[in-house]
Amino acid sequence: QSVLTQPASVSGSPGQSITISCTGTNSDVGSYNLVSWYQQHPGKAPKLVIYEGNKRPSGVSNRFSGSKSGNAASLTISGLQGEDEADYSCCSYAGGSAWVFGGGTKLTVL
Amino acid sequence: QVQLVQSGAEVKKPGASVNISCKASGYSSTKYAIHWVRQAPGQRLEWMGWINDGNRNTRYSQKFQGRVTFTRDTSASTAYVELSSLRPEDTAVYYCAREGPSYNFDDWGQGTLVTVSS
Numbered sequence: 001q002s003v004l005t006q007p008a009s010v011s012g013s014p015g016q017s018i019t020i021s022c023t024g025t026n027s028d029v030g031s032y033n034l035v036s037w038y039q040q041h042p043g044k045a046p047k048l049v050i051y052e053g054n055k056r057p058s059g060v061s062n063r064f065s066g067s068k069s070g071n072a073a074s075l076t077i078s079g080l081q082g083e084d085e086a087d088y089s090c091c092s093y094a095g096g097s098a099w100v101f102g103g104g105t106k107l108t109v110l
Numbered sequence: 111q112v113q114l115v116q117s118g119a120e121v122k123k124p125g126a127s128v129n130i131s132c133k134a135s136g137y138s139s140t141k142y143a144i145h146w147v148r149q150a151p152g153q154r155l156e157w158m159g160w161i162n163d164g165n166r167n168t169r170y171s172q173k174f175q176g177r178v179t180f181t182r183d184t185s186a187s188t189a190y191v192e193l194s195s196l197r198p199e200d201t202a203v204y205y206c207a208r209e210g211p212s213y214n215f216d217d218w219g220q221g222t223l224v225t226v227s228s
Contacts, residue, residue: 003154036214038155045205045221046147046155051214089155093213097169099145101155 004029004090004102011108017078020105022090023071028100030071034093037066037075040104041086049088050075077107085109112136114206114219121225127194130222132206134187139163143209144189146180148202149221156202160209161189196226 005023012018022035029035035053038046048057050066053073063078073092077084090102117131132144143162149155159170161180168180179192189206203221210216 032213034213036212038215040155045218046207046215047218048210048214048216051210051212051216055212057216091155091157091215097160098171099157099213101147101157104154 002100004092004100006088006090006102006105008103009106009108011110012080013110014080014082016080017076018080018107019077020075020088020090020107022073022075022092022102024073024092024100025071028092028094029068029073031095032093033068035066035068035073036091037064038089038091039084039086040089046089080109082109112208112217114208114217116204116206116219116222119223119225121227122196124197124226124228126196126226127192128196128224129190129192130204130206130224132189132191132219134189134208137208139187140184144180144182145207145209145215146178146191147205147207147215149205150199150202153202158191158204193224196224198226200224201226 037050039049040046049064053068054066065076089104094100113135115133140163143160145160146158161168181190205221206219207215208217
C-alpha cells in the first residue's frame with residue numbers, strides 16, 4: 001500500500017480555522033468511508049479525533065470535523081487553540097484487511 | 111477504562127530480535143483485534159499489521175512479512191510482537207492499538223522505543 005499524501009505543515013492563529021488534506025487512491029480513501037484522523041503531541045501516543053470520515057469519539061471537541069470527497073479526505077479544526085498544536089495523521093482502511101497512514105502534518109498555532 | 115500497557119524500552123544489536131508486549135485491561139480483549147504501528151524518529155506512523163483474538167488470525171504489512179510475528183496470550187490479555195533480523199532503520203517507537211468497531215484505532219499503548227545500534 002502507498003502512503004496517503006498530507007501537507008508537511010500547516011499553521012494558523014488562535015481562533016482561526018485550518019484544514020488538513022489527505023489524498024489517497026481509489027483503492028483506499030476512494031473505496032471506503034473509513035478514514036480516521038489522529039492527533040499526536042510530542043512524545044505521546046496518537047489519539048483518535050475523527051473516524052468514519054466525519055464522526056467524533058466521545059470527548060473530542062466539536063471544533064474538529066472531517067469530510068471526504070472522492071479520493072481525498074480532510075480534517076478541519078475551527079477556533080484554533082494553543083493545545084491544538086500537534087502532529088495530525090490520517091489513516092484509511094485499504095481493503096484486504098490492510099490499513100495505510102498518511103505522512104503526517106505538523107500544525108503550528110502562531 | 112481501557113488501557114494498553116506496553117513493555118519497556120529495548121536496545122538491540124543489528125541482526126538480533128526484539129519482543130514487545132502489550133497488556134490490555136478495562137475491556138474484554140477477546141472481542142477486539144490488536145494492531146501494531148511503528149514510528150521512526152521524526153517520521154510518519156507506519157502500519158505493521160494486526161492479530162485478532164478469536165482465531166488468532168494475523169495480517170502482516172508486506173514490508174514486514176517474514177520478519178515479524180504477532181502472538182496473543184488470551185488468558186493474560188496480552189499481545190506480543192516479535193521483529194527479527196533487526197537493522198538500524200528499525201529504530202522506532204512501536205505502538206499497539208486496539209481496533210475499534212469502525213476500522214479505526216480507538217486506544218493506544220504508550221509506545222515502546224526500540225533502538226538498534228552496534
